[in-house]
Amino acid sequence: MFGKLSLSAIPFSQPIPLITSAIVILLVLGVLGLITVKKWWPYLWHEWITSVDHKRIGIMYCLLGVLMLIRGFADAIMMRTQQAMAIEGPGYLPPEHYNQIFTAHGTIMILFGAMPLVLGFMNFLVPLQLGVRDVAFPTFNSVGFWLTASGALLVNVSLFIGEFARTGWLPYPPLSETTYTPGVGVDYYLWAVQISGIGTLITGINIVTTVLKMRCRGMSYLRMPVFCWTSLASCMLIVAVFPILTATLAMLTLDRYVGWHYFTNTAGGNPMMFVNLIWAWGHPEVYILVLPAFGIFSEIFPTFSGKPLFGYRSMVAATLFICVVSMMVWLHHFFTMGAGAAVNTFFGISSSVIAVGTGVKIYNWIFTMYGGRVRFEAPMLWSMGFIFTFIIGGLTGVLLAVPPADFLTHNSMFLVAHFHNVIVGGVVFAVFAGIEFWFPKAFGFRLHQGLGKAAFWFAFIGFWVTFAPLYVLGLMGMTRRLQHINFPEWRPLLYVSVVGVGILILGVISQILQLAVSIRDREKLRDVTGDPWDGRSLEWATPSPPPFFNFAVMPNVEGEEAYWGIKLRAVETQQLSPEPKYEPIEMPMHSPVGFYTAFFASVFGFAMIWYIWWLAILALVAAYAGFAWFAWRDVHEFEVPVEEVARVDRARRAAREAFLARLSQQGALP
C-alpha cells in the first residue's frame, strides 16, 4: 500500500535531523496558523500563489532562493565545525549523516538557492528592462516557478522522511547505483532535481522568447541593457543543456528502478558516460548562474559611477563568447579520467581561453568606474568586492585548467576553495548587490544602508577568512569531503576557517536585521519617485513598486540607456513629455494551473521515491485531467479600464513632476 514507506523512515534515533525537522515543522505550522488567523489566505491565493505577474513570480523565486541559501548555509556551518572537531576524533556527525550534509549543501546551494535567485532576477527585470508588460508565456512562467518550488520541497522533506543522497551533489555511478546505495536518498535527489529542472527549462524557453520576440518599440538588440543580454545567453544555455540533465538523470533512474545498464560497472554499463554527460550540463550550469550575475554588475557599475557602461559592444560579444565556449570545457572536471594528453590539452586550452571573455568584462567594469563619480552605496560595495574576489577565483581556476597542475589538486580542498571563490564571489555577491539595488523597485522602499554595508564587510572578510585557509589546506594535501581528519598539522587552518564561518554568520544576522529595520522604517525609506539610485534603464521609469501592467503606455526607445535619455530630456526641458493618450490594456488572467501542476508533481515525485505506484499513476492522471481542464478555459485575458491606467500613470507623473520641481528649487538644474 505505501511501498517502502513506513514509520521507520522517520529518523527517531538521530537527534540532529529530528530536532531540526521538529523546529521546521513547528515554524511552518506557526506561519500557516498566522496566515489562517489573520485571514490572509484569499490575499495570498489571489495575489501571489495564482499570480502570473512576472514581478510577483520573480519575487517568489527570490524568496525561495533566500530560504534555501539559509538552509544550505546551515549545512555549511555543520561541515566546517565537524571538520574542526573531528581532528583525530569522530566529531559530532556520524559518516552517513555527514555525507548527506555535503550532498544536500551542494544540491541546495546550486539548484535551489542560486538558481531560483538568478531566475527570479531574470523574471523580475527582463520585461521591465525591455519595456514590455509581461514575459511571453505568463501562465507557463507560474508553472515553472511552482515546479522549482516542488523540487525544493522534496529535498527538504528528505530531512525528516527517509534520507538524502550520500553521493555528493552529482551522484556519480556506480556509487549511486542500487547495488551500492540502495536507500531512497538518491531517489530523492533524482526526482527533486528532475522536477525542478523541468521548471527551469520552462523559464529558460520563456525568457529566450521574451528577449528575442517581445521588446518594446525601438529596443533593437544593441540597445538592450546588458542584463537582458546576459539573461538571453544564460537562458539559451538552459535550453541547450538542461535537457542533458533531464536525460542523464532519466538514465540513472532507469538503472536504479528497473535494473538497466547505462552506468553500472557490470554488463556493459559505462560509469564514465555519466560523468561526461552530467558535466556537459554541469559546466554550462555554472555559467547559467554567473552570466546573469555579470549582468547585474553591468547595471550597477554604470549607475553608481554616473557613466555609461564602458565597452557595451565588447561586453555583449564577451557574453556570447562565454555562452558558446562554456559548452566546450566540461572535461576539465575529470582530467584524471585518463582521456589522454591530446584531449586534456584541448580542454585545458579551452578552459583557459574562456577566462579571456571574463577578463574583457572585468576591464570594462573597471574602466566604467574610471573617471566616474563613484558612489560607495551598498550595491556598489558588493560589486567592487566581487571584482577583487572573482579575479582571485578566476586565477586559481586558470591554474586548475592546466592538466598537470590539476592532477595534483584534483578533488582537493584547493578545488573547493576555488569554486566557492567564483560562485560566492560571483553569484552570491551579485545576488546581494542586486537585492540592495532593486529592492526599492520591488517593494517601494529602500533597505537600510548602514546595515547593508555592515553585511557586506562581514561577508567579504568572512569569506576570505573561511576560504583562504582551504586553499592552503588543499596544497597541503587535504582532499574534499573528509568526515574526520588524521593530520593534526591541519588543525590551525581548520580552526581559522571556522572563525571565518563565525564572521559570515554575523553577515547573515546583519542582513536579517537590515530587512527587519527597513520594514520598520519603511515610511522613512520610501522611494517616492521610482528612481532612487539615478538609474539608467527602463525599469526605473516605472513607479516603485510598478503597477501590474508595468507601463501605462509602451515606451518608444530612441537610443542606448533608454531611461537615461528620457530623464536627461526631462531635466533639460524641466518638464515631462506631454501626457500620452491612454488606452485600455489587456492582461493575462491569474491561473492556479502552476500550483496545481506542482502539487501533483510533488505527489508524483514522493510516490516514485517510495515506490507507491498507485499514487504515482493517480497523480499523473490527475495532472493530465487538470491540464485538459485548464486548457478548456475560454477567457485568458482581462481588460484594465482606461480610467485605471490613467489614474496610475498620472500618479507616477505627479511624483516625477514634484521631483523635478524640487530639483529646480534646490538650484540643481542647469
Place this chain on the structure above:
Amino acid sequence: MTDIGLPASIEAIRRVREDPYRLGHRPHGPEEPVEGTGQGGTGPAHKRILVGYGFWIFLLSDIVVFSCFFAAFAVQRDAIAGGPTIAQIVDVRRVAFETAALLLSSYTCMLSFAATNVRNLLWTQIFLVVTGLLGLVFVLLELQEFADLISRGITPQRSGMLTSFFGLVGLHGLHVTAGGLWLATMMAQLQVKGFRPEIVHRLICFNLFWHALDIVWIGIFTIVYLLGSGA
C-alpha cells in the same frame, strides 16, 4: 493581444528576399518594419508568432534530450556483454512498415493543417484521425517488436547495448504516445470550440511536435536499424 490571419514572418521573409541586406541590421530602415514580427523596431510580436517561436525552442531542447540517448547508444553499441549484437535483434522489415506509417502520418498531419488554414473543420478532423491512427499503428508495431524481443530473453537488463537500444527507441515511442494523447485532446477541443485563436496556436504546436518526432525517427531508423542491420 490580437491575432492575425497570415504569419507576419512570411511577409518578413518576402522582404528579406527582396532586400537581403536589411536582415537584422536596419530596424529603422526607410520602410516601416513589419508589425508583429517582434524584430527590432516594431514592438512585441503577435501571440501567434510567440507561441510558435517558443514551441520551436522547446523542440530544440527536446532534440537535445534525444541526442543524449543517441550518444549513449553510440557509446554502448558494442557493449553487448556476451549477449546478442545489434545486427541480431533488428528486424528491418517491420521497421520499414513502422517508418512508412510514421512518415505517412506526418503527411496527413500536414494535410490537416492545410485544412486548418482554410478553416475547414471536417477535413481537419478527418486528417487528424488518420494521423492518430497511423501513429497508433506505429506504436503497436513497436510494442510488438519489444514484446517479441523480450519473449526471446532479449531484455534491456541483459546488456549495456540493449539498455541504450530500448532507451532510445522507447523514448521515441513514448513521445509518439504522448503526442497521440495530445492529439485526442486537441480534437475534442477543436470539435467543441472551433477555430478559436488559441486552439489554432495549439494545432501549430502539435504539428511542429509531430514533424519533429518524424525527424528524430529518421535518425533512429538510420543509425539504429539500417546501420545496425549492416553491422
